[in-house]
Amino acid sequence: MSRRKLLGYLLGTGLGATFGAGLYTWRVEPHWVEIVHRVLAVRDLPPSLEGALLVQLSDLHVGPEVSDSYLRACFDRVRELEPQFVAITGDWVTYRGPWQLDQLRHVLSRIPLGEIATVGILGNHDYGANWSQPEVAGEIADIVTSSGVTLLRNERFEDRGLVFVGLDDLWGPGFDVEKALSAHRPTTPAIALCHNPDAVDRPGWENFSGWILAGHTHGGQCKPPFLAPPLLPVVNKRYTRGEFSLNDGRSLYINRGLGHLLQVRFNVRPEITAFTLTSREPRPVA
Numbered sequence: 001m002s003r004r005k006l007l008g009y010l011l012g013t014g015l016g017a018t019f020g021a022g023l024y025t026w027r028v029e030p031h032w033v034e035i036v037h038r039v040l041a042v043r044d045l046p047p048s049l050e051g052a053l054l055v056q057l058s059d060l061h062v063g064p065e066v067s068d069s070y071l072r073a074c075f076d077r078v079r080e081l082e083p084q085f086v087a088i089t090g091d092w093v094t095y096r097g098p099w100q101l102d103q104l105r106h107v108l109s110r111i112p113l114g115e116i117a118t119v120g121i122l123g124n125h126d127y128g129a130n131w132s133q134p135e136v137a138g139e140i141a142d143i144v145t146s147s148g149v150t151l152l153r154n155e156r157f158e159d160r161g162l163v164f165v166g167l168d169d170l171w172g173p174g175f176d177v178e179k180a181l182s183a184h185r186p187t188t189p190a191i192a193l194c195h196n197p198d199a200v201d202r203p204g205w206e207n208f209s210g211w212i213l214a215g216h217t218h219g220g221q222c223k224p225p226f227l228a229p230p231l232l233p234v235v236n237k238r239y240t241r242g243e244f245s246l247n248d249g250r251s252l253y254i255n256r257g258l259g260h261l262l263q264v265r266f267n268v269r270p271e272i273t274a275f276t277l278t279s280r281e282p283r284p285v286a
Helices: 003-031 068-081 099-108 134-146 197-201
Strands: 034-041 053-057 085-089 117-121 155-159 162-166 190-193 210-214 242-245 250-254 271-278
Touching (some): 117 162, 117 190
Parallel strands (some): 190 210
Antiparallel strands (some): 155 162
């Protein structure tokens, strides 16, 4: 092969690979949902809930960038799992205007509900422009509640002996850990929900131990192999995705989310998390 032909071949291969990677990042991975199965150990979990399934969804971002049909297809996959509990950890919308409220009603008409309970919280985007429109959050809260979800805004909810503690969003005007945990006893089997994982570093968690489920980061959406995501909307850049031990009796799990602000993902597939609840602590790996 001549040098000219070799250079042409390499150039064509490089352009083709670049085009293919761009197409994959735009058209394939943003909708290639992964169902992540995990065991979630909850101290003193009631025996009747041993083996129960808790599905976490996060960051739906109903709006101009995320297909309604895609979200409804994700809901169908959750429904097939037949969960006892469903938890949605905020950012129901990417708010651009009041017309999106009808869009949210349409999408949530197919939301999968847990056999026992469905709980949720708000995220920063649910507070409208610059997270400064509590009236928007109020309307979204009404729609979410009317769809069958128990929405927790610095509140607790108990069913079958398991408590869910839900925090309002860290960037919103109502965030209050102490209020959310004011009636909580450390020995109570509980799972906390907070949208932004930075909330776990704020004071007020002293009487809580156990799991905290979060979202917000989208896992960074694009992650180079072997490197950290270059863009993360958190102060603590450790909080990317997956499980983190907080070394004080608390553990954090960050769901990668279903939606997006821009339709691009690379090496960070959207996620549905299916937790099997147990009272037994996992054995350490030898």
